[in-house]
Amino acid sequence: MTFYFQRFEHRSPRPPIPHSPWRERLYQFLATIALVLGAWYLHWRWTASLNYEALWFAVPMVLAETLAFIGLILFTANIWKTRDTPISPPPASIRECVEEGDAPDRPVAVDIFFTTYDEEIDLVRLGIRDALALRYPHAIDLRIHILDDGRRPEMAAMASAEGVGYITRSTNLGFKAGNLRNALEATSGDFVVICDADTRPLPTLLERTLGYFRDPDVAWVQTPQWFYDLPEGTPLPEALRRWLGGVGALLGRGIERIAGPIHVGNDPFVNDPELFYQIIQRRRNWANASFCCGAGSIHRREAVMQAALTAYAETIERQARHDERQIRKLTREGALEESTRAQLRGQAALETEFTPYKFHVSEDIYTSIVLHSDPNRTWKSVFHPWIETKMLSPRDLLSWTIQRYKYAGGTLDILKNDNPLFRRGLSFWQRVMYGATFWSYLAGLWNLVFLAAPIIYLFSGIAPVSAYSVDFYKHILPFLVANEIAMMVGTWGIAGYKAKLWYLSFFPLNLRAIWAVVRGEQIKFKVTPKARQSGSFHRLVLPQIGIVILTLAAFGFAMTAFLLGSETYTAGGLIANGFWAANNIIAMSGIILAAFWQPDDEDITERTEEAAA
Structure with missing residues (x-):
């Protein structure tokens, strides 16, 4: 079978961004200035700038600014410093990976799991063959398994032909987490490598990661995910030529003379996760707070099982206490006898599933x-900054939406039902890091205010501030400029502007996930399609299209009124809200264009599905 991504097989991942101590100190200095200026601005906003004649608008606006500033504080703490864990030589024996004792002197045993449900057989075969080609300088007991929740005879035949294991089960209970649990029960490796159906291990995966497990407290190692199939895009002159003819080509060349080479559609869905892995995850190492992201992670079996036993005991005890409270409420007894409480714990144990991986859509972060937070052991996590696997990116907005909704809904569900911020066993900085993750998924609430604010002002002339005066610009501009410079230094080497814009345009999906979790709706596990879905996806971006139309209409309305001599608007207000409106339109345009994006290649394998599914 011919796949579209075969023309990208020659690509190699770029190495991690080198750590620069002087740039880190410069960022810390600039970030501190930005936060001080931000606090100064917010103090002024709350105490001296509210429009008391429109508190219905002024209070939500300043509250949104405050909540966004809290997010900035958390993000600043997250990326404050880089402390990479040194790479150790790969162990020759399992004795080198455990505490001193009676561990046998034998090669390390590693199970590699490829989880699959309905993906193409030949796609999974590519990952299997790459896993068979893994290098290791010592003898190693390598066991590769296909975990097929699709129960397909064709997949079993492929596993047999490639000489790897095939594990399936009679039901799909627990989805991916249940699939992993079933495989753990059927295997016995010291370490487990988790791969998705499209994961392609690079030859260095084991030789560069197993050395971390020389520290017996290291529970898992997470490696970056690299989407090697991101489109190369079209040069700007060529893209403009298609739309505007020769004039467009000249315009494109002129822009590139100033800004350098620009490609249109090179990452239409902003899938490149480098900012997340190289900045956010990597800079959590110092706090022992880098979390597991599923594919490309290596787990110590002992840690997974011990944590599962701890969680199992906690669940039983929690259920028994709940049942006890219900009984006491009915009987009005002060306390139950110990024998009765023991029976309640026994009943809870019978009703509780033992799950090495939590049956949850976000089983990795769970x-x-x-x-x-394990109270019995100080388990460590390691983020390994070198790319050791490659995989496929979502190539249509429907697939992207399925993936991002799963991320948002699953994370918020954990926040609501098992909030780690109040969980015993986590350190202060681990709580801060997890808090930054959860806070980011609540941003749809205040981003909606930021999108609506310029529309309200431009249509009505009502401002959330007492006046768009010199005093306003004196307070806001230093903060905005200082923050942009600090972020540029803090994320040096990685372009983050498009990611920030998409973060704003993400608001409908974000709000939908928040509403689903508040209502108690179960966030279902849905496999992200590995083949491009055909069809029109404009319905997925109707809210963003609506924001663009309303913003343009509002700006046109306000400018017309101002030019006709209306005293409702001020020049300062139009300037501030004009730039604000332009930023919002640019932010929305990225995801709108992605809904209509089509790949340049025609000879690709695609699966046709209804876009509204």
Whole structure:
């Protein structure tokens, strides 16, 4: 079978961004200035700038600014410093990976799991063959298994032909987490490597990561995910030529003379996760707070099982206490006898599933929280900054939406039902890091205010501030400029502007996930399609299209009124809200264009599905 991504096989991942101590100190200095200026601005906003004639608008606006500033504080703490864990030589024996004792002197045993449900057989075969080609300088007991929740005879035949294991089960209970649990029960390796169906291990995966486990407290190692199939895009002159002819080509060349080479559509869905892995995850190492992200992670079996036993005991005890409270409420007894309480615990044990991986749509981060908070052991996590696997990116907005909704809904569900911020066993900085993750998924609430604010002002002339005066610009501009410079230095080497814009345009999906969790709706596990879905996805971006139309209409309305001599608007207000409106339109345009994006290649394998599914 021919796949579209075969033309990208020659690509190699770039190495981690080198750590620069002087740039880190410069960032810390600039970030501190930005936060001080931000606090100064917010103090002024709350105490001296509210429009008391429109508190219905002024209070939500300043509250949104405050909540966003809290997010900035958390993000600043997250990326404050880089402390990479040194790479140790790969162990020759399992004795080198455990505490001193009676461990046998034998090669390390590693199970590699490829989880699959309905993906193409030949796609999974590519990952299997790459896993068979893994290098290791010592003897190693390597066991590769296909975990097929699709129960397909064709997949079993492929596993047999490639000489690897095939594990399936009669039901899909627990989805991916249940699939992993079933495989753990059927295997016995010291370490487990988790791969998705499209994961392609690079030859260095084991030789560069197993050395971390020389520290017996290291529970898992997470490696970056690299989407090697991101489109190369079209040069700007060529893209403009298609739309505007020769004039467009000249315009494109002129822009590139100033800004350098620009490609249109090179990452239409902002899938490149480098900012997340190289900045956010990597800079959590010092706090022992880098969390597991599923594919590309290596787990110590002992840690997973011990944490599962701890979580199992906690669940039983929690259920028994709940049942006891219900009985006491009915009987009005002060306390139950110990024999009755023992029976309640026994009943709870019968009703509780033992799950090495939590039956949850976000089982990876859930497992991280359980391990980091284990009261019986100080388990460590390691983020390894070198790319050791490659995989496929979502190539249509429907697939992207399925993936991002799963991330948002699953994370918020953990926040509501098993909030790690109040979980015993986590350190202060681990709580801060997890808090930064959860806070980021609540941003849809205040981003909606930021999108609506310029529309309200431009249509009505009502401002959330007492006046768009010199005093306003004196307070806001230093903060905005200082923050942009600090972020540029803090994320040096990685372009983050598009990611920030998409973070704003993410608001409908974000709000939908928040509403689903508040209502108690179960966030279902849905496999992200590995093949491009055909069809029109404009319905997925109707809210963003609506924001663009309303913003343009509002700006046109306000400018017309101002030019006709209306005293409702001020020049300062139009300037501030004009730039604000332009930023919002640019932010929305990225995801709108992605809904209509089509790949340049025609000879690709695609699966046709209804876009509204």
